[in-house]
Amino acid sequence: MAERGADVPPTAGLPLRAGDLAWPHAPAASDLGAALARFLGVAEVQIECSGTACMVVALTALQRLAPTRTEVVVPAYTCPLVALAVARCGLQLRVCDLQPGTLDLDPVHLRQLCGPQTLALVPTHLGGRISDVATAQACAREVGAWTLEDAAQALGARVGDRSVGAHSDIVFFSLAVGKGLTLFEGGALVVHDPALRRACAQASADIVPRHRGWELRRSIELLGYALCYRPAGLGLVYGRPLRQALRRDDWVAAAGDDFDPEIPLHRVGRWRQAVGVRALERLPDFLAQGTVRALQRRERLTRIAGLTVLGDSPSMPDAAGTWPVLMVRMPGAAQRDAAIRALWGTGCGLSLPFVHALPDYPRYARVVPAAEAGALPHARDLARRLLAVSNSPWLDDARFERVCEALADFSR
Ligand SMILES: *Cc1c(COP(=O)(O)O)cnc(C)c1O
Numbered sequence: 001m002a003e004r005g006a007d008v009p010p011t012a013g014l015p016l017r018a019g020d021l022a023w024p025h026a027p028a029a030s031d032l033g034a035a036l037a038r039f040l041g042v043a044e045v046q047i048e049c050s051g052t053a054c055m056v057v058a059l060t061a062l063q064r065l066a067p068t069r070t071e072v073v074v075p076a077y078t079c080p081l082v083a084l085a086v087a088r089c090g091l092q093l094r095v096c097d098l099q100p101g102t103l104d105l106d107p108v109h110l111r112q113l114c115g116p117q118t119l120a121l122v123p124t125h126l127g128g129r130i131s132d133v134a135t136a137q138a139c140a141r142e143v144g145a146w147t148l149e150d151a152a153q154a155l156g157a158r159v160g161d162r163s164v165g166a167h168s169d170i171v172f173f174s175l176a177v178g179k180g181l182t183l184f185e186g187g188a189l190v191v192h193d194p195a196l197r198r199a200c201a202q203a204s205a206d207i208v209p210r211h212r213g214w215e216l217r218r219s220i221e222l223l224g225y226a227l228c229y230r231p232a233g234l235g236l237v238y239g240r241p242l243r244q245a246l247r248r249d250d251w252v253a254a255a256g257d258d259f260d261p262e263i264p265l266h267r268v269g270r271w272r273q274a275v276g277v278r279a280l281e282r283l284p285d286f287l288a289q290g291t292v293r294a295l296q297r298r299e300r301l302t303r304i305a306g307l308t309v310l311g312d313s314p315s316m317p318d319a320a321g322t323w324p325v326l327m328v329r330m331p332g333a334a335q336r337d338a339a340i341r342a343l344w345g346t347g348c349g350l351s352l353p354f355v356h357a358l359p360d361y362p363r364y365a366r367v368v369p370a371a372e373a374g375a376l377p378h379a380r381d382l383a384r385r386l387l388a389v390s391n392s393p394w395l396d397d398a399r400f401e402r403v404c405e406a407l408a409d410f411s412r
Contacts, residue, residue: 003346004345004346004347005346005347005348005399006231006232006234006235006347006394007231007234007235007238007239007242007347008231008234008347008348008349008390008392008394008395008399009178009229009234009238009349009390009392009394010178010238010325010349010351010388010390011178011179011180011324011325011388011390011391011392012180012286012290012323012324012325012390012391012392012393013177013178013179013180013182013229013324013392014180014181014182014279014282014283014286015229015230016222016225016226016229016275016279017278017279018226019278020226020275020278020279021223021226021275022274023271023274024270024271024273024274024277027270029274029277030270030271030273030274030277031273031277032045032047032183032186032188032268032273032274032276032277032280033045033046033047033188033273035276035277035280036173036188036276036280039156039280039283039284040163040165040190041162041163042163042166042190042192043192043194043197044190044191044197045188045189045190046188046189046190046191046197046200046201046204047186047187047188047189047268047273048172048186048187048188048189048204048208048268049185049186049187049208049214049218049264049265049266049267049268050174050175050176050185050186050187050263050264051081051150051152051172051173051174051175051176051179051187052081052082052084052085052187052263053187053208053263053264053265054172054173054174054187054188054189055082055085055086055148055150055172056085056088056089056207056263056265057189057200057203057204057207057208058120058148058170058172058189058191058200058203059072059085059086059089059091059119059120059148060089060203060206060207061196061199061200061202061203062119062120062146062148062199063089063091063119064199064203065196065199066119066144068116068117069116069117069118069119069145070091070092070117070119071091071092071093071094071113071117071118071119072086072091072092072093072094072118072119072120072121072122072148073094073095073096073110073113073114073118073120073121073122074086074093074094074095074096074122074124074150074358075095075096075098075103075105075122075123075124075379076095076096076097076098076357076358076359076371076376076379076380077098077103077126077354077357077358077379077380077382077383078122078124078126078150078354078358079150079152079354080257080259080354080358080361080364081259081263082122082124082150083358083364083367083368084259084261084263084364084367085263086367087261087366087367088263091119092369093358093367093368093369094113094118094369095357095358095359095368095369095371095376095379096109096110096113097109097375097376097377097378097379098378098379098382099378100378100381101308101329101378101382102131102310102313103124103125103126103129103131103310103313103382104131104132104135104313104315105121105123105131105132105135105136106378107135107139110135110136110139111139114139114140114142114143114145115143116143116144118140118143118145119145119146120140120145120146120147120148121136121139121140121145121146121147121148122136122147122148122149122150123135123136123137123147123149123150123168124149124150124151124152125149125150125151125153125154125157125164125321126153126327126353127153127310127324127325127326127327127353127388128153128154128157128321128322128323128324128325129154129310129311129312129313129321129327130154130157130159130164130312130313130316130319130320130321131312131313131316132313132315132316133147133149133167133168133316134167134315134316135315136168137167137168140169146169146170146196147168147169147170148168148169148170148171148172149164149165149168149170149171149172150171150172151164151165151171151172151173152172152173152174152176152179152187153174153179153324154173154321154322155173155174155175155179155180155181155188155283155322156180156283156284156287156322157319157320157321157322158319158320159316159318159319159320160318163190164319164321165190166192168192169191169192169193169196170189170190170191170192170196170200171189171190172187172188172189172190173187173188173190174186174187175187175188175276177225177229178324179324180283180286180287180322180324181276181279181280181283182222182225182276182279183218183222183268183272183273183275183276184218184221184222184224184225184272185218185221186268186272186276207265208265208266208267209265209266209267210266210267211264211265211266211267212269214264214266215266215267215268215269215272218268218272219269219271219272222272222275224237226275231394235347239345239347242254242344242345243345246344246345251352251355252355252356252361252363254344254345254351254352255351255352255353255354255355257354257355257356257361258363261367287322287323289393290322290323290324290391290393291320291322291323293323293391293393294323294326294391295323297326297389297391297400298311298326300400300401300404301326301328301389301404301407304404304407304408304411305408305411306330306331306335306411306412307328307329307330307331307407307408307411308328308329309326309327309328309329310327310328310329310386323391324391325351325353325388325389325390325391326388326389326391327353327386327387327388328386328387328388328389328407329382329385329386330385330386330387330407330410330411331385331411332385333384333385335385335410335411336384336385336386336387338410339387339406339407339410339411340352340387342406342410343403343406348395348399348402348403349389349390349392349395349399349403350387350388350389350390350403351387351388351390352386352387352388353386353387353388354383355383356383357371357376357379357380357382357383359371359375359376360380360383389403
C-alpha cells in the first residue's frame with residue numbers, strides 16, 4: 001500500500017472564498033442565470049437545483065411536445081443519475097455502446113436503438129472531454145427526436161468559438177460539488193430554440209416547487225463546502241468516508257455512485273446564486289490554469305507504455321475541453337484494479353470516474369435494462385480499464401510524479 005498523504009480532491013473544483021459568501025444586496029448580484037449566459041455566450045440560462053433536475057425538466061417539456069415518444073438513449077458508461085432522471089419521468093432507458101477506446105457513441109448501435117419511439121439522445125462529455133455530437137444530432141433529426149447534451153462535467157468547454165452544446169437542441173451543466181463551479185448542488189439548462197426554451201421554462205414552473213427546506217439544507221451544505229474544501233479539511237469530509245467505503249470493499253460508495261433514487265426538485269435561492277455569480281468571476285482563470293497543468297501532465301502520462309489519456313473526440317477538431325481530471329485508460333482491467341487498490345484512498349487524487357457500465361450496477365437494475373454478457377463490449381471494457389487522475393492544483397508536481405511512477409509499475 002502506497003503511503004498516505006493529505007487528501008487531494010478527486011477533481012479540480014473551484015474553491016470558494018469568504019467574500020463569495022456575503023448576502024447579495026442588489027438583485028443583479030444573485031442572477032446566476034444572467035451571469036452564466038454571459039459566460040457561455042448564450043441568450044438565456046435556466047437555473048435548476050441540479051444537473052439531474054435539468055434533465056427531468058427538459059425531458060418533461062419534450063414529453064409534452066411528443067407524448068408518444070417514450071425512450072431516451074444514453075451512453076452505457078455515464079453517471080447513474082442520468083438513468084434515475086429518465087426513470088423519474090416514466091421514460092424507458094436505452095443504453096448505447098461506445099466506439100472502442102473513446103467516449104463517442106457507437107454510430108451503428110445508436111442507429112439500431114433510435115426510431116419513432118425515441119424522445120431524446122444524450123451525447124455526453126465526461127471528465128471535460130468533448131465527445132462526438134454530430135452523429136447524435138444527425139440520428140435525432142432522422143427519427144424526429146431531440147438531442148439533450150450532457151455537459152454536466154464540462155462547464156467552460158468550447159467548440160470553436162462557442163460553448164459546448166451549441167449544436168444540440170438542449171444542453172445542461174452540473175453545478176454539483178466536484179464539477180468545477182459549485183453551489184453544492186445546482187444545474188444550468190440552455191435551450192437554443194426560443195419556443196423550446198419557453199416549453200422548458202413552463203415545465204419547470206409546473207413541476208419544481210419552491211421548497212425552502214431543501215434550499216436551507218443546500219445553503220448549509222454550501223457553507224460546509226466553503227469551510228472544508230481546502231487541503232486541511234478534505235481528510236474529514238472526503239478522505240475518511242472514502243477509506244471507510246474502501247475497507248468494506250464498496251467501490252460504488254467509494255466512487256460516490258451510490259445515488260439516492262429520490263431526486264429533489266426545488267428552486268435555487270438568491271444567496272446560493274450570488275455565491276455562484278462571485279465564484280464564476282474566477283472560473284475562466286481557474287480553467288485556463290487547469291488546462292496548462294493538464295496538458296503537461298497528459299504528456300507525462302502518455303510517456304508511460306500501455307497507457308492512454310483520453311482526449312477530445314477526433315470528430316470534433318475545434319474542441320477545447322476542460323480538465324477537471326485526466327482520464328487514463330490502463331492496458332487492462334487487472335492492471336487498473338491493482339493500481340486502484342494500491343492508490344485509491346491514499347489521498348493522491350486517483351479515483352474511478354464511474355465503477356461500472358450502467359447495466360452492471362445491481363442497485364440500478366430497476367431503472368436500467370439488463371444487458372447480456374457479450375453486449376456493450378466497448379463501454380464495459382472502458383469501465384474496467386479507466387481511472388481518473390485529479391487535476392486539482394493541490395496535487396503538486398512531486399506527488400503527481402509518484403503517481404506516474406506507480407502507474408508505470410502497475411502497467412507492466
Ligand atoms: C453529475 C452528473 C450528472 C448529474 O448532475 P447533478 O448536478 O449531480 O445532478 C449528469 N451527468 C453526468 C455525466 C454527471 O457527471
